[in-house]
Amino acid sequence: MKNYTAITLIAGSLFSGCLMAQESLVLNGHNLTVTDAWAVASQGKHVRIDPAAMERMKKSNQLLMLAAEQGVPVYGLTVGVGLNKDKSLFDAHGKLSPEVMEASKAFNRNALRAHGAGVGPDMPVDMVRLAMVIRLNTMLTGATGAQPYVAELYEKFLNQGITPVVPSRGSVGEADITLASHIGDAMMGEWRVIVNDKVIPAAEALNKAGITPLDPIGKDALSILSTNAISTAYSAKAIMNAQQIIDITPLVFAMSLEGLNGNISPVLPQNIAVRPFPGLADSAKDIRDTLSGSYLWEKNDTRPLQDPLSFRTTVFALNEAKRDLANAQQMLSIQMNSSDDNPAVILDASQEYADNSQVKQYYVQGKDIKGAIYPSANFEPLPLALAVEHLSLSLAHLSHNSVQRTLHLSDDHFTGLSRFLTAKDNAGHAFGAIQKPQVALHSEIVDLANPVSLDGQVMAGTIEDTFTNNLYASQRLQHIVDNIAVIYGLELLHSTQAIDLRKEIVPQLAQSKQTQALYQTYRKVVPFVDQDRIYTDDIKHSAEIVAGYRGQK
Template sequence: MKKLNHLSKLSILTLALLSSSAAYAQALQLNGTQLTTAQVAEFAANKNEKVEIAPEAAQKVSHSFDLVMEAALQGTAVYGLNVGVGWNKDKPVFKEVKGRRTLDEELLALSRRFNTSSLHAHGGGIGEAMPAQAVRAGMLIRLNEMLGGETGTQLSVVEAYRDFLNHDITPVVPEKGSVGEADITLASHIGLAMIGEWFVDYQGKRMPAAEALKLAGLKPIEPVGKDFLSILSTNALTAGQAVLLAEETRHYLEAATAVFALSLEGYNGNVAPFLAETTELRPFPGMVKAATDIRAALDGSYLWQQSDGRALQDPLSYRTMAYALGNAWEAQAALEEALHIHINASDDNPAAVASDKPAEKAADSHNQLHKYQVAGDVHGAIYPTANFDMLPVATRVENLNVALTRLAQNIVMQTIRTENPDFTKLPRFLAGPENEGHAFGAMQKPLVALYAENRQLAMPVSLDTFAMAGNIEDTGNNAPLAVNNLQRILGNMYSLSSIQLLHSAQAVDLRGKVALGKTSAKLLETYRAQVKFVDQDRIYTPDFAAGVQVLHAFTQPATK
């Protein structure tokens, strides 16, 4: 996710500026159920913002950990505590102290060593470090997930997530190595930093984790029981990246709508396909929203006035733009909805579900559920789950990838049409009056190249799985790869819209003094402050880059 820094630079800056007042405001309080994707994006962008744990959530965490300890006392298999640590099966896991069972200290010591060893064994990432805001987003999500009270981890581990975020300690996490069935080989680096190993970025400076903990006045955690599983068995890092990209997609679609409005004005297009009278005849929600946005962007435009030179039917790439934009909006909303569920739920395996009273079927030893239930000083159950499967998010990311690429097709076709005088009645390739050169003639090639790349990136990857772990892990979803593809597609979309913006601004200026829509006029004014009219052939590479920056910084005009 190296390019996420570049991709979201101005959008993240905007979020940071909007939230700068939060530096001294009340901390973001998490309880495990009410975190929003917007809060994740804002928190990730603002290192001054603090997070705190709701008291009732802390109590749930402690209760869940007590359940795991009680399960071990009752002889229930707890991986990392009384299973998988080399403990002799014929040796008791507890001892009597004043008539009460307590876990044997030797067993706990073995469990701590096993936890540390497991963090080592799963530390296998590849590539450059994820951007700090992506890791912060992932850690905030994991903290919130843990506060639901199903992880069975120590409160001190949960508090470590809080403390790392509040002290601006960001573990260095490689960008690759997860297949989407929990980011176990990546999230391990967070756990390693928490025990004082590996490396972190502390207040912007990279250093050994042990040094950062000392500077921040924090102590390393001592994971025990299923603590290491709670750190590893999560897709929070992938979810964090997906949240940031979902928010970025929202911003891009708003900017792309403004560019299209300017393009339609440069083309002298027909607004009929975007009228409420036509869209309500087939009211797909995303399409209706997109058409409404287009009309708003064109408020005050000359396109609302009759023109003898205007075609009755424009090319499909123009006429169907509300459908292309609307399809992307619906895909973005579907991803956001899935992420909202994900970041407020447990993706742990196993899940430690504490209860205030014994389960009704706990006494029935022949019932399958009896195997998972715990009845003692603490009641509940420890269930095996498949909640680490990121498929609901992965497929929605893939859907968004396809939707954006389909939108790219419209943008490419629209831009190429603006160069054709048969459609626009403007000079070929939008050449300026004094330009006897090539104008934009060669600029169709980067458009088509970007579209071809997006088509490749939009291919589904959730099907490309392979059996691992002795054929137990025989399927997957490749959510991290799908998210990485989204990041690349979105970067290309900004570039495509930048090229379209160059053409649209040129076409509008060639038309002379025409009234523009409120939104498109503002966009043109902002753009022309950075990119001048093309009166003679020049190098367009800087113009493309400047256009991307303008689009990242785009904001909707204030409404009355």
Template sequence: MTEEKVTLKGSGLTIEQVAKVAREKAEVEITSEAMDRIVAGRNLVFEMAESDVPVYGFTRGVGLNKDRQVVARYYQDYNRNLILSHCVAVKPEASEENVRAILLARLNTLLVGCTGIQPAIVTMYKDFLNHEIHPVIPERGSIGEADITCLSHIGLAMIGEGEVFYKGERMLAAEALRRAGLEPIVLGPKDGLAIVSSNALAAGEGALLLKDIADLIDTADILYALSLEGFKGNVSPLNEAAYKVRPLPGQAYSAKKVREYLKGSYLWLPGVNDTLQDPLSFRGSCHVHGSVRDALEFVLRFMDYQLNTSDDNPCVLVDEKVMFPCSNYEVTSLAIGFEMLGLALSHLSRNACFRTIKLSSPKFTGLSRFLTPADTSVIAYGTIQKTFTSLDAEVRHLSNPVTVDYYSLAGEIEDHASNMPIVVQKTAKIVDNICYILGMEAMHAAQAIDLRKATRLGKGTKAAYDVVREEIPFLEKDRNLTVDIQKAYEIIKSGKLLDAVKKAMTE
């Protein structure tokens, strides 16, 4: 567990902080000003409880049952039933790091102060994170108009029912609360809806995914640079002047980084490359990677809104002393953004596959077929193309949009949906596949560099090459490449390669 705490106030939460809490188990604390807003919202709820004003999910039911009255003496039973009736999600279960991100995302939006939830529940979110109590949350079943079917399992744990992981051990929620010295929550007016009605599942998982995608693009730039050295590629497409003429931000940034990674490389020597133009998969890689960067900027903007504003329905405004129905749970812009990211990543994936195929082709490289060290006795990378192209086919399939596939539900009054959790989860699978694909590109690039006997590598590419060779030796004789592929995947997925290059660039 990291010693640094993350302070929450309902604003300013970043994806880097989400990753710190989710993956490094940083503890969280809440500002007194944020808790004051929670108390004020709760006081307004009790004021309205004594009035005759009908309020959705509070003095009236939810969904089609919005016409059913909820009387004060049944608040606890009604809210417990609301939690239980919404526990309808199915496996797979969210990982513990995803659960932490989900808890954090919901906690910060509660602190905006537009919910009216009781302060004890807000404190319970914090306690769950700091005591490492992670509710078992099935990931599938949400249509993205608030993740009610999944987040209800958090409420289940808070009232001492269902299962959780406590410091890594799976057990009944009641037992985990007992061990942590916590009391189960007694639900009151509006509490059930406040727990279940947010987009925290998609937001938490999506925030972690955006951090991974940012790292993935940086890694893709590094491996493109490494492949250029293995390919003995033409560096003219990296010329800074081209990006001043056409200053698209993403591609200009990627080109700048690739130039930095290749600083000191033999590729900059005069007369190295005798081809006028390389294949598009090499010539335009910075432009393709830049498209992913541009898409990412769009999604980061809307993720910032999602993490730091209220998506509650009904909306509680303390100063105006009102509580009214709204559609702030609507996340179509964010869902569409993740769909765009999936499409952009599919271009990056396909481009990497074509670069890797070209690295095995003598007519482009001047090296041996399939990068074999011995034409007549070693097959080398003659079969591996099937693996990375198969994974790319999955990427292509996963990049198809799903956000427009929805039904009219709840007596046909809920006739729009975003499917954002599905969009986020399929984009996460795209990223995982690309980690394998980039890993296999790294294997080819290092093999080509060795066959070419290229010893003068760039500052960044030399660090990347060394990481690859620490795990995967030169392919001198045929061996079980499944083992090599997994090792390559792990140095990409873990960030080991990216970290090594970043360190080298600062030395």
């Protein structure tokens, strides 16, 4: 079983406004990991823009403005956005006059203002910072066309602890335009920000930090607001936390199998080889390794030939969750390290299909620069949204099996132990009532696992007729993860109790090295239930152990 770092699923932001003094993370548009991004978001790690990436931004901005000079129609620059794509903002005619430049600035300012239309509670500081470092990185691919100062502002905001106030709801998942725009509004000094845990006017924060407000022009506004960075941040946090749940699953399962006196036969390699689904052999090996040294490998005349399905089939549920996690991580990495801009500003674009007049019109040629500006659908995050939904569904299966395993551990018919795992001298309820929160949380998960990527309405004069709801899907995934931490915690409460009751019968009962380590960690926090007590704190501490346990081989 892997070692895993502690990830607090239920704690708030770790960022307190005091930025940590440590080596800066260098961003170049292509190398951002979730771990690094989270260090910036939650621990105040500084960022530094790679000079080569900044040069790409400079050149792509030059290419964009050259296109405007040459009268090339550019979405969001020389023509409007959405239904207004056929509306000219100004007529360049080969010259960017002061009047034309001012018209562009006015359009940019109004675009950032008009798209600031979020709802719901404000995002936590760490989540806004996570979104900002993701957007800064994707901007550094050089495909946005924004002026370099926009990237510099992201860098300054992150490093100086200036966090725009951003609502947490209101995105349909085709770029988070009504949410991300608040970041641009703050950069202009027209909104609110959080500094050292206090909400202050953005203009005041910029003035105190000595930062010149953004005077957006060209494609600056569109580059700031037309991004999936907000929803991607929620995807990243949820996927990161889902890994902790999946990594600890073999151990939680192994503890319950020991508590049940269960049969290891379903995970034997001979059995698994009969149906060689991708990854299944490795998942079964994870469980076998976790149980290495356990008494379950020794014949026991009281052990049933067949355990309940929730025990026998967990290896399949675990394997599918692992596969969905790997796919989600791959989609997330691509989303975090590539441009989701429309139009796409491509320096030195290939000449593929350029012999067709429809394609040729997108090319721009200058004295020292060339490329193309393509209308695109790169804002579409469907690959990530579907990966998030698939992961949600597979985690729901893990939740189901956990709840059923826990219910069976309370049943003396299956364990041969006392009903509801009642201690010898306890004349009370024991675990008779605490099944209910587990079942209730799983009922929530069943609902949360339903797909939402198809829910929506046609908007913007019917031109915007698709949606992914990736923000909502990702928030639902995080809710699922939080619930499973509690569900697994309740399972541990039962399995450790069952193991202790078995040790009363067989004092030398051998656990595996890994289950023994978790058992000892758990018992330091949650003691054996010898008499009825209030379980609320036990449940809370159990969930915290699931969320933060560091395994050992």
